[in-house]
Amino acid sequence: MRKRVVGSLVAAAICMTGVAHAGPWEDGMAAYNRGDYVPAVQVFRGMAKAGNAKAQMMLGSMYQRGQGVAKSSSRAFMWLTLAASRGDAKAKVELKTVEATMTADDLSQARAMMQACEASDYRNCEY
Secondary structure, three states: OHHHHHHHHHHHHHHHHOOOOOOHHHHHHHHHHOOOHHHHHHHHHHHHHOOOHHHHHHHHHHHHHOOOOOOOHHHHHHHHHHHHHOOOHHHHHHHHHHHHOOOHHHHHHHHHHHHHHHHOOOOOOOO
16 A cells, blocks of 8 residues: 555656656657757767667668768768668668668778677777
8 A cells, every 4th residue: 555655646746846757768859859969969879889779770860861960871871770780670761762872982981880880899889
């Protein structure tokens, strides 16, 4: 009975104050959705380095569009490829679009960046 009362009090406090704690993904998406791209990139980059496919896809998309970062097909390709290799369906679709705009040299550079990133266990992904 005590747990139910305490839980109800916590829920009531959240409703009254409007304060709830979101995770990094929610924080990143909130920043992205309001057009605040630099903080969104910072959140997604940390998650992407930890191997989060959704964050990798978001970084790739943001590099493709130049949102909060300098526009870069090579970096978009790298992050989208990493996300696609983890099964992210949206990344697979966006990857085809990016790849179609790249030269052979661009693709080679992007693949080298991706291999260095993966080989370092995401420590050398400052792209």
